[in-house]
Amino acid sequence: MNKKNNNHISVLRLFFTGLFLVILAISSYGQSVADIQNIKVDELSDAQLEQLIKRAESSGMTEQQLEAMARERGMPATEVAKLRQRINKLRRTGKDTQSNTSTSKEVEGREWIQSEEEFAEEEIEFTEEEEKIFGFKLFRNKNLNFTPNLNIPTPQNYILGAGDQLLIDIYGASQFEYDLNINSDGLVFIPNVGPVNLSGLTVEAATSRLSRSLGSIYSGLGGSSPNTFMKLRVGNIRSIQVSLVGEVFSPGSYTLSSFASVFNALYAAGGIKPDGSFRNIRVYRNSKMIAELDIYDFLVNGNQSSNVRLEYNDVILIPPVEKRVEITGPVRREGFFEMKNDENLKDLIKFSGGFSSKAYSNSGTVFRTTDNEFKVENIESQNFENFVPKDGDKFIFGELLDRFENRVQVSGALLRSGTYALEEGMGVKDLIQKAGGLRADAFMNRAALYRTREDFSLEMVTVNISEIVMGNEEDISLKREDVLYIPSIYDLREEFYVIIGGEINRPGSYAFAEQMSVSDLVFRAGGLKESATSSQIEIARRVKDDVSGKLAEIIHIDIDKDLKILGEDKNFVLMPFDNVIVRRSSGFQRSRFVSVEGEVLFPGEFAIAHANERISDLLRRAGGLNQFAYPKGATLIRRNEFFEGPSEEEIKSTNLTEVKRNLQRIKRDTTEAEKILLNRIDQKIEEKGGGISNKSGGLLIDDFKKETIEDLVSDNDSLPQEVVKTQDMIGIDLVSIINNPGSPFDLIIQEGDVLSIPKLLQTVRMRGEVLFPTTARYEESNGFKSYISRAGGFTDKSRKKRSYVVYANGDVRRTSGFLFFKVYPKIEPGSEIIIPSKKDKEPLSIQGWLAITTTLTTLVLVINQLNQ
Template sequence: MKQFRLQKIIFILPLFFCVMLATGQNVQSVDVKELSDSDIEKVRKQMQDAGLTEQEAINLARQRGASEAQIREFQQRLREGAVSIDSLSAVSNAEYNMEAMKDSSLSVRKDTFNTAVNIFGFSLFNNKKLSFEPGANIQTPKNYEIGIGDQLIINVWGNSQNNYELTVNQNGQIIVPDVGPVYVAGMPFRDAESKIKQRLTSIYADMGGNNPQTFAQINIGELRAIRVNIVGEVMSPGTYTLPATSTVFNALYLSGGPDTIGSFRNIKIIRDNKLFQTVDIYKFIVDADPSDNISLKDEDIIFVPPVERRVEVRGEFRRNTRFEIKEEETLDDLFRFAGGFTGNAWLAQVHVYRKTQQGLQIIDVLHENAENTILKDGDRIVSRKISEEFENRITIEGAVYQPGEYQWEEGVTLSALIQKAGGLKKDAFQNRGMITRENPDKTKSNIPFDVGDVVARKSDIVLQPEDSVLVKSLFDLREEPYISVSGEVLTPGEFHFSDGMTLGDAVFVADGFTEGADSTFIEVARRLSYKEAAQVNNQLVHIFTFKLDRDLRLQQGDAQFKLQPFDQISVRQAPGFRNAGKVTVKGEVKYAGQYAISEKGQRISDLVIMAGGITQYAFAEGATFERTNPILGSENIAVDLPAILAGAGGHNDLFLRDGDVLFIPEYIQTVKVSGSVQNPFSLTYEKGVSFKSYIERSGGFDSRALRRKAYVKYANGSTASKKGFIFKSYPKVLPGSEIIVPEKPAKENNNTSQWLAVASTFSSIAVAIAAVLR
């Protein structure tokens, strides 16, 4: 009946593994992710209608070459469709398939691991880079024990050819045609192979002897599945169906491994109702010893008991975590599990913190006693850092060739340290040095010494640990000498002073004169001497004036005047030198463009003449003038160009400056009305039309208009506003003008509390007046 159902599934499941078998397609090419939800539901329903368990279908697919990844994806799709695994399985409700268990263990582990203290080995069976998932398609080991349900494939070639596919029956036999039953169940594969070949010689006579002519090869075909029970303190206990080649680690991996209270070192394998072996995972983790990873058999029980002793290590260990300790193991074994000590560990002793019924205890354990120290459950072992303080250090800094830290030895002297540091530099200040010494109470004291006497061995000092020696440079004890060069030189600034530097040298290091420099009038300001500065007087500096050759040729006077540190050299500009200024004219002139200011006193009218005058289309009233002010920056100046052209040289006719821009627009035929009017717009200019008429043409003032502040902005940038109080005079409107009507400022509404405060104030005043009148 079971064989009939397994054949039936090939035709019933056209959407997944079995359709591939029926049509001859490659099962491994099926992409389960591409199947629709309706396809998966059809598969599920057909399996139920056929009375097949999910595990039966999976075993068949695995035997036909389906990968574990395909099987896992198929089971995941079934679960996503809200289909219970148990409802699809005809086996015990405690049986779990591989990937279903793996997924559940991962979800449990995620929550547990986030809240649990780190435990050594806890993540071993949940590591993406280390998989213990059992493999179904592997070469059969020679020591594999043949069991009921295994398929043996026998290939015969040579003088005779034949092929057999035989399954081990319930009696533990294979039935070889013309040979009869051969009992192989429970035999290692190598022994079964020899036995079968020996029995085949009864029908293939030339297979034996020293010169055989017929040969046979025996292989394992389809492996049987075994059921393993995993119980105790594991992430997901249950019954697992696994390939017959599976090991202990395969099963633990699928169950998620021991949980937070499960033992990693006392895992019991129960076979035939007897304790077969105890597995210690630490052998694999610590020593890479896989000997405990034994092969499983059908109906094996893996029992993970609770941990008995767990201790924690902290501090300078290579692994800071919690470890499981067996009864006979000592502190020395724990050091090995923790990977030993870091390079910063204090190796004299470790500290064991132990909880007792009376409270905490601390136990100091010398390293030589570690192998005799037995640990208890809950112990915390701490390794401290070595001290960061030096015990034999001396330091020298400053004007020596090799400053830094050196080894202190008994009787080492100051002169020996200076010699060890490469000796004094040429700029060393030899009148005084200083030793900073650490006192027994960690305070500091200073010991001065004569550097020259120490180097000459006229005197010496015996050093102590942590002494710090300082030898200053000559340049450390005086202000850095410099000179400053300002004015008409290419690179003004401060420059390093050197003995013998002259005025010509100073101009040379400043990259020479500019084109506008007056080399005949150079000023040098010099500080007062120490003696002069010690007296109270009104003089601040000494002033010297010189002249130099512009080509900086050496001259006798130049060479005789030697500069001193902190001299200030000023190079003046030649009185008649001016940079060639340029002005620009744009718009309605005959020759727009840039023009040079040829002499002082040129005005705007001169610029218009240089440009050939204005054109017939020019709107002189709208001319604008732009200038860059060194203080105010860029500014627009309202100019009256008609008045300038009518009377050159008047107060409106400004003098030209470098960078000035004059713009004369074309005649403008519009007037713009903007601001708080009903219809802000531009209107055609009509001579004689008044200010109020343009407002009316724009729809009049709106409700927000501040009428008394309305004004006209003319094309040249100037403005005019209404005059008079009783007899109002509105400004004249010209072409290109803009009439601007501002808005009234927003009023702040007094809230109720403010009115109440006012009322309260008046009430108080009224009461006071009434009291006085009485």
């Protein structure tokens, strides 16, 4: 009994499962193309959307047509956009299937996919011949696919056929909508009317026939005063199948939209082969040729009236090319062109875009074949229209000669130098007048006329300009390609300038002017610096015509702060190439600073008061040592030649920038005086940054030292790299300095010095070739070896003889030797013991051992021989 119940339950489960699957199938089928306006795209799964696309494809619709039908059926624009996005997403992930209206073929190693939004293809590399064939790239260009636009009203001349969907709207006194499909017999069945044959009719004719047929139902459609109206629209466009044969890359049958034209078919087939005809493309319908297409008419004239719309079972034939010629030279489009039998050379020039501006169009040359060989013919321009090209002809046109038949040129001291047309009887005077006349600085006594002879050699004719202009000499007749050069008086002399340097705001070279004084030049150079002396301004003047050995004439003058020349030199004027030098005032000194850090009462920055100020003076100004100071560890840090400090100009620029910043911090509107001051500061800062800075500190000898050390380092990598430091640590004996101020231990301080005084140090550090580098507490009773023992002792690589101690003040003491004894340096608080390592020795090679053995053997033999 239980077994029977179990079987009964199993049967019920199978029944309900099957029923569920049937309901699911019906539900899935409900997402049909006809009900697309009711679909919610967000509720569709990818599988349901894929099924919808497949149904559309089975009806002959592309994805574009599916969207158009959804829009026609009343689907909201937002849902249409979502549908497009979902379809594109499916296409990218590779889940959708390719529609029947698309054609996918492998053509010459690339994939052609004709769809609404993309045309995927690999980049095509054309051969040299293909590049030159006019029109070859037209159907192999992914940016020009000729896809028909379906988002337009159906043309009235569109011919209906089986598979077309007709949407008939009745409006006015009566309202109704019909959704009809033309069946395979060309009929549509209208309820209460019956079948109506529409196949082969245009939309316009079908509208008229349907209006008459529906008139039996809607009486308001007819009569002189109709009150009911009808609108016929084509919804789902049918697909058609056409065949392409002949010289195309991928001949065969293609399923296309019924809106497709011949160009669409050619593009779907991958384009025409290099040997195919572009001008005799034939379209056959029902075994009769209905059109002959010339692509050149589209490429040259933009006319595609012969690009007929295709119908089901049409055949497109692309025959081989019959006549192709080549044209090269200065034409707009060089290459190969297909010619018809009734076309001439003038037509070929038209196809090539015509001649360029540099072309010599009076004649051309053609290379053509005979029955046995090649031959050359020349064609004059008057025969272009009568010359009929032959297959294989190559036409070559030349360029204009690179010469002028009537050119003369004039340059130099004229108002309008340039190129002018040579007129009959023109002379030098006429050319000068055409050039606007002479400038006031023209050199009148002599000019040069460069003339080209018949053999293309140059001839120079001397011209006296002043005599010709005044009429005292006969004018010189000009010839083609003559070049007249009239120099300026300044072209014939060295350019004059003067130089000013020293304590001036803008040193440099300036243009010389007549009657220029030293005051004028100082004014032009921005005035004197604060550091300049107004007396003993030196002028170095060139010496001419002096064979005594004198090199320059030195002149001294005095000026005041108002730039007035004092004394007897008030009428002194400068001469070309004078060099003015403004000296620095002997009493001017720039502030220089040093620093004291560490254990003093008043650490910080101090200005150097006197040129001979010493460490003891600086220490006294800092308040002396405090109770924590360790004077034996004091160090003086001093800049070396590698230190690149700011120049005076850079220091001034920095200070002015700080002044400007502080002015701008004021929490109120700036006054007129402050605005003027800010503008003046900006100008000064810009000038200081303009590359006029003096040498940035130090003496010239420091630069030579620096260059010498850098050269040594570059030539010898074994030199210590510490030489590139910009500061050195000088060991000083501060105890002796305090006890004996002014003694040799008491160094004179320099700008940038830092006196560093540490606290009392209580440690000793061991570094280098010791077993355990460490830092130990200082004990006065311990010596060098005791501290080495605290570090574990020497290593096998240690160079004991080379060990040394660096003291806290920077002094260094090395280990010395006496006979067989080593004298190690004394250890003080803060010392650092350095144990260097031995150099690694390379093992003796086999060749070395053989050489030693050979030498010893030879020596033994020699000694033995001597003993005998």
